[in-house]
Amino acid sequence: MRIAVIGVGGVGGLVAALLARAGEEVVVVARGAALEAIRSAGIAVESPLGVFTQPVAAASDDPGALGAADAVLVAVKAWQVGELAPRLAPLLADGGVAVPLQNGVEAADRLAAALGEERVAGGLVNVLARISGPGAVRHVGANPRITMGERGARAKAPSPRLEALAAALERAGVGARVTDDIERASWEKFMLIEPWGAVSALARAPIGVVRSVPETRELLGAALEEVAAVGRARGVALRPDAVARTLAIIDGVPAEGTASMQRDIGAGRPSELDDQVGAVVRLAAAAQVPVPVHRFALAALRPQEAAARRVIPRFTRT
Template identity: 25%
Template sequence: MEIKKIGIIGQGALGVMYGNYLKKRMGNENVFFIADEGRVNRYRSADMVCNGEACGFSYWSPAEAVTADLIIFAVKFMGMESALEIVKPFVGEHTLFLSVLNGISSEEMIEKAYGADHVLYACVQGMDAGKDGNEVTYKNMGYITIGNKDRSHDEKLKAVTELFDRTGLAYKVPDDILREQWNKLMLNTGVNQVTAVYGAPYSLIQKEGEARTMMIEAMREVLRVADTQDIDLTEADIDYWLELLATLNPEGHTSMCQDVLAGRPTEVDLFAGTMLKIAKKEGFSLPVNTFLYEKLKELEGASD
């Protein structure tokens, strides 16, 4: 199967970065944004700009739906339930789904709505995209890590990697995509949540101190939870992330910290929320993630 028509839901930092890249290579008629009627009207009246270029995107509401070969979810976690509903008229018998959301929950949500046979598992790494009003900027696009949860190399994986080869989009197919997703989730559970609670840039966790210790302890709790799911993460993975964090711009902010500073809801349910749910089922507690969860919910409440 050749992927010819791509619908993206979520015209944010990542959606615009991927949308503009793919649109330039496949044409405006083949790469379009999906949204509810209200958003579509809003989007059509104000062009999006990506790294200084006017994007001129196409937008389709459910009433104007065409069948997509691939639907890419690029909303934040809080928008996922409604996004699943909005894309319904764009889904055909052979439509495939890919989610670039952080965390390990969005694929299961798509599977529940549209069936596991159509869902690729993915996590995205190494990009520095940010959105301010109608402008998205990035220096690095990073790459998509993609695979099947059962590690198979089937027709749907072939169709999506063929699309990436055709358009030159950087990707990796790891041996075990679930481990990759958990590893990234471990990083986000540590650095995103701690920097968001402190409202501070990377410099805070690059030096020894209470915040850095808390971040490492939050990641260690993820190791414990991952073990119950037969995901083999180790202290060496934490060491890898500490080395990587040391290379980031000390003045930069995680996406969750940006959400808190802007008074927006956060993806805490994707990080501590997921960990606490599994730990409760398994019968143990996670003191650091409980603290972070409560603090972040308090911060969200304060900005309501």
């Protein structure tokens, strides 16, 4: 199977390397020092699945230069999807499918607006992996798991293209599942990662601290309730105990755990603030659902995001 991976950060780099090691024809879109490192040696991986450096079939900063693929895994940051999406059309073979792997619930819609509904599925990934150097990734914890599903009218029908992709991922050591309700699966993950990132970024503390201090635990629970209310208002079939189930997962996360948005904000890098907290506020306004915790979080974190994006001058955090 010919698979294109867009973005070789922690998620994209790990999945691309594992697929290539398993014998799939993998091409990647990368840039800068990462692109040069991959061209010269391959993707370096440190993982419970192995420590290895894996060449790929081709790497470029131009999606149009790589030729058509059967599947396109989009693993860039959520805020990069809208700008990148129109450039991905040459990568999709007839019958090919693009699958977003971002945190958030809007990436598939952005891809579909540029590529067409029939060429886009929904997707999400669960993994702890991050960049450890140019063209290098470090993975810790459980094996990566990718959940995919067709959207809209195609959701309940068999999906040979996603089943084929899932089989390739499984051969590579990546857990893969095709669901007939990708919207619910996406919102369940969103309920986990978004309140965790938002409240931890506000508290500037790892999840173990956030969940053990009564005030921040209460704030976390309120943020979870808001996300669930917005999802249900949009017709997402969340389970009645979705909030309790998510809190139980959070209580099982290692105490030192941090969310990617929290890490980016803390390091002064552009983050997914607008694609996570901002998405809750936008979607809540459209559904007329009050979300005071999220409105406060967005306002409180906005100066750091604006400084990271050079909208305002950088300032010293105290």
